[in-house]
Amino acid sequence: MSVSPVLLAEDVEAGYEPGLPIVKGASIHVGRGEIVVVLGPNGAGKSTLIKAIAGLVPVSRGHIALNGEAITHRPAHLMVRLGLAFVPQTENIFATMTIEENLQLAGHVAPAAERTSRIEAMFALFPDLANRRRLAAGRLSGGQRQMLAVARALMIEPSVLMLDEPSAGLSPKLVGEVFAKLAEIRKTGVTILLVEQNARAALAIADRAYILADGRNRHEGSAAALAADPDIAAHYLGLGGADGPMRGIAP
Amino acid sequence: MSLQFLADGLFAGALIGLGAVGLTLTYSILRFSNFTHGDFISWGAYLTLAIVGGIAGVIAPAGRFMPFSFGWPLIVAGLLAMALTGLLALLLDSALFKPLRRTGHGIVMVIASFGASLALRALLEFLFTSEPAYFSRAIQIAVPLGLGIRVTPDQMAMMGLALVVVIAMHLLLTRTHIGRSMRAVSENPALARVVGIDVAAVIRATWLIGGALACVSGIMLGITVQIRPQMGFDLLLPLFAAAILGGIGSVWGAILGGLIVGIAEAAAVQWVGAEFRSAVAFVLLIAVLLIRPRGLFGVREG
Numbered sequence: 001m002s003v004s005p006v007l008l009a010e011d012v013e014a015g016y017e018p019g020l021p022i023v024k025g026a027s028i029h030v031g032r033g034e035i036v037v038v039l040g041p042n043g044a045g046k047s048t049l050i051k052a053i054a055g056l057v058p059v060s061r062g063h064i065a066l067n068g069e070a071i072t073h074r075p076a077h078l079m080v081r082l083g084l085a086f087v088p089q090t091e092n093i094f095a096t097m098t099i100e101e102n103l104q105l106a107g108h109v110a111p112a113a114e115r116t117s118r119i120e121a122m123f124a125l126f127p128d129l130a131n132r133r134r135l136a137a138g139r140l141s142g143g144q145r146q147m148l149a150v151a152r153a154l155m156i157e158p159s160v161l162m163l164d165e166p167s168a169g170l171s172p173k174l175v176g177e178v179f180a181k182l183a184e185i186r187k188t189g190v191t192i193l194l195v196e197q198n199a200r201a202a203l204a205i206a207d208r209a210y211i212l213a214d215g216r217n218r219h220e221g222s223a224a225a226l227a228a229d230p231d232i233a234a235h236y237l238g239l240g241g242a243d244g245p246m247r248g249i250a251p
Numbered sequence: 252m253s254l255q256f257l258a259d260g261l262f263a264g265a266l267i268g269l270g271a272v273g274l275t276l277t278y279s280i281l282r283f284s285n286f287t288h289g290d291f292i293s294w295g296a297y298l299t300l301a302i303v304g305g306i307a308g309v310i311a312p313a314g315r316f317m318p319f320s321f322g323w324p325l326i327v328a329g330l331l332a333m334a335l336t337g338l339l340a341l342l343l344d345s346a347l348f349k350p351l352r353r354t355g356h357g358i359v360m361v362i363a364s365f366g367a368s369l370a371l372r373a374l375l376e377f378l379f380t381s382e383p384a385y386f387s388r389a390i391q392i393a394v395p396l397g398l399g400i401r402v403t404p405d406q407m408a409m410m411g412l413a414l415v416v417v418i419a420m421h422l423l424l425t426r427t428h429i430g431r432s433m434r435a436v437s438e439n440p441a442l443a444r445v446v447g448i449d450v451a452a453v454i455r456a457t458w459l460i461g462g463a464l465a466c467v468s469g470i471m472l473g474i475t476v477q478i479r480p481q482m483g484f485d486l487l488l489p490l491f492a493a494a495i496l497g498g499i500g501s502v503w504g505a506i507l508g509g510l511i512v513g514i515a516e517a518a519a520v521q522w523v524g525a526e527f528r529s530a531v532a533f534v535l536l537i538a539v540l541l542i543r544p545r546g547l548f549g550v551r552e553g
Contacts, residue, residue, distance in 0.1 A: 054445065055444075056441065056444070056445070075444070076444040076445060077443075077444045077445075077446075077447050077448055077449050077450065078447075079445075079447075080445075080446065080447035081447065086445050088441070088442065088445060091439055091441075091442060092442065093442075094434070094435050094438050094439065094442065095438065096434065096438050097431070097434060097435070097438075101425075101431055104428075104431065105428075105431050105432070105435055105446055105448070106446050106447070108428050108447065109447050152446070156447070
């Protein structure tokens with residue numbers, strides 16, 4: 001693309017054990033204001049790639065940059081200060097803390113004068129959470145937890161919001177709500193990178209998509225073009241054509 | 252029937268509870284049973300004693316706050332010793348536990364802490380001998396409170412101190428960023444990093460706070476009983492019993508656990524016999540592990 005990307009990962013090799021890479025040379029870029037989704041079969045290295053970008057998985061080769069600044073080996077806890085927010089797939093909220101405490105904790109990197117107003121802004125964006133602010137987050141339902149995890153990530157007013165399978169474990173109705181919320185968040189100027197198994201829901205809101213297989217780029221293109229390609233749909237997306245079954249989701 | 256055991260038990264329980272708060276914090280954040288915690292208690296008492304001695308040597312011995320057995324030198328010394336015990340814990344972490352943490356084997360940490368505990372105790376015996384020492388030899392007259400209960404002014408002051416420290420800990424954990432960060436790391440270290448928490452800084456804070464709390468327990472024990480190199484190690488079993496009874500990670504749980512252990516021990520002394528005192532903590536510990544392993548306020552298992 002012509003404009004310099006907000007987030008760039010080039011030829012990234014990463015994995016938990018030295019010498020055993022799971023991501024074996026993947027490259028992605030995300031332009032300002034885009035929603036980009038990384039798809040692929042189980043074990044393709046999608047989650048490992050996004051965790052490597054977040055600083056949670058060691059990178060053994062390649063280059064990662066945020067807003068032009070190299071962040072390849074930056075410790076995870078410094079990423080939020082650079083404007084990179086990450087929502088893990090599971091255990092993405094502090095269950096023993098209240099909803100408000102979850103947001104306060106995340107808002108600590110914000111200037112002191114803005115913290116309260118940001119929390120109120122999150123309650124305005126997620127009204128479901130507003131009247132439960134003193135409730136232990138562990139008592140929220142699956143969908144509410146996911147919303148809190150996103151709100152927590154937005155507390156830093158990130159330039160890039162990364163999400164690892166936000167649809168995991170949610171009912172189809174809730175998946176729709178979460179993705180509608182992501183589309184709404186993008187309109188506020190936040191760039192979004194997500195990893196998904198639920199290709200249909202993700203492609204519906206994404207601008208572009210990457211398909212990873214065996215830790216490497218396999219396909220990339222506009223979300224509409226990839227969704228319309230019957231070969232890709234059948235091989236990688238589990239869509240089986242335009243009216244095929246969605247991935248099974250436990251209630 | 253005398254209710255004296257209640258007063259004795261509450262006092263011993265407050266002391267055990269304070270020690271258990273430090274233990275439960277280090278356990279839940281660092282994820283290993285730290286046997287040196289007992290020795291931090293002894294070191295806290297001896298450091299306070301040494302500083303009180305230093306103050307008395309430089310300035311003429313100060314008077315005491317009637318009706319208590321201590322004066323301002325002990326308060327100054329106690330505050331300094333809290334900081335020093337925290338630093339001692341921090342030093343031990345960087346020299347011993349931090350390199351071992353990277354190996355990721357919890358049992359190695361436990362064994363290392365056992366070894367460090369022996370070394371710390373031996374060092375105290377070398378420096379101060381194993382003879383008991385006292386902050387003051389002033390005789391305390393116990394005040395009758397009714398119902399056959401008698402309590403010394405020192406004991407009342409120490410109960411007040413314990414209450415202040417516990418409330419301060421509660422406020423720290425719920426109202427400050429470092430306190431919330433400690434809770435976050437104890438629940439989910441990986442998510443804590445994602446949220447922007449410097450886990451290494453939280454671990455340092457935990458050692459400082461754990462050491463300072465151990466020092467307060469040491470001072471309480473030193474003022475009301477005596478100071479010995481073994482004093483903290485002898486307290487370890489009740490401390491673990493209280494922390495596990497209350498639920499690992501819970502400050503109020505540790506305090507309540509401490510009170511239960513303290514009162515049960517005192518009741519055993521009164522009704523069964525003093526020789527069964529130390530068995531009580533052990534029986535309680537086993538009972539909790541069998542019946543409710545996550546303790547009274549434990550939020551989750553594993």
